[in-house]
Amino acid sequence: MLDDLDLFVAIVDAGSLRAAALRLEMPAPTLTRRLQALEARLGCKLLNRSARRMVPSNEGWQYYEQCKPLLAALRQATASLDATLNRVEGVVRLMAPLNMANDMLLPLWERLLRDHPQLRLELKLNNNMDDLYSGMADLALRVGEQTDPSLQQRRVGAVRTILVAAPAYLEAHGEPERPAELAAHRLLMSEPFQRWKLRHRESGEEVEWPVAPCLQANDMLLTRRLAEAGAGIAVSPLSICHRQVADGSLRRVLEPWEIAVRPVYAVWPQRRALPARVRVVLDALLAFAAAEPRLQE
Known part of the structure; x- marks a missing residue:
């Protein structure tokens, strides 16, 4: 009419x-x-x-x-x-995990600010989803399977998790060769690794290891830093310990044994069409992840 x-x-x-x-x-x-x-x-x-x-x-x-x-x-x-x-201008409110945003994703933020001067990024570095549901955020980056049907999602990549320790700790306490030997070591864990499973890369043997750690924290960066200081063996995402492994300040432990990779998703409310400014951020994130080895399985 x-x-x-x-x-x-x-x-x-x-x-x-x-x-x-x-x-x-x-x-x-x-x-x-x-x-x-x-x-x-x-x-x-x-x-x-x-x-x-x-x-x-x-x-x-x-x-x-x-x-x-x-x-x-x-x-x-x-x-x-x-x-x-x-128009690719205005505010984009994005939520992302603190440690990932502060390390691996730094080049992405720099690129977005350089290529889109009319864009304003508001980054909320936490794992809380409330802002996304209430409309206070446009996009969120989340690690792990996303099962909420009210959210649209795009798989960005995956993150690996490894066991690491300082060379000085391993020299003082010995290097474990089998998962069972971890029970004699000081384990440093952070959420969400309260329980985890190791799988041998060649034989396929699996071991679930709910060992009580000597330290449990809600910050992955803290456990990595404690491992660097020689406090024990940390369960750490490769995305936040890759530099330390590369320069030798941390060494991989039980390297033939792998912890299952965790998928990374970009999610946003189902009810919304993505404005161009949000679509640009999503596309840049997907392109960055496709070229980032640490996000590949």
Whole structure:
């Protein structure tokens, strides 16, 4: 009905059916038919037709004066929404795990700020999903399977988790060769690794290891730093200990034994269409992950 109302206003503004048809690039019979259908729905005559002109009836003038400003406001709102959805500018609120955002994803933030100067990033570094559900965030990066049907998701990659310890600790306490030998060591664990399973890369043998650690924390960076200081063997994502493994300040322990990789997803509310500014961030994240070896399985 909005389209037919727009046609009615165009006819009144043009002053005749023919002029309106030319302006709208529409056959005059089609315009007449749609006008008649609108009048039938409203139950009144909107235009008095003469040989040369179409003059609004009293009801037509009233309808025209009420509807024209509404149509103008609707066009303005549509144009404003189109600009919001299609321009890469404004605020993007993104949630991401603290340690990953502070380390592996640093080049991504730098690239986004460099390539899109009109973009403003608001990063909330936590694992809380409440802001996403309440609309206070546009996008979230989460590790682990995502089972909430109210969220859309794209798989970004996967993160590996390894056992690491300082060379000085291993020299002082010996290096375990089998998972069972971990029971004699000081284990440093962080959430969500309260329980974990080791699988031998070649034989496929699996061992679940719910060993009580000497330290349990909710910060992965803390356990890595304690491992660097020689406090024990840490269960650590490769994404936050890769530099220490590369420079030798940490050594992998039980290297033939692997902990299952954990998938990484970008998630956002199901009910929303992604504005261009959010789509740019998502696309940049996917491109970065595709080129980042630490996010490959």
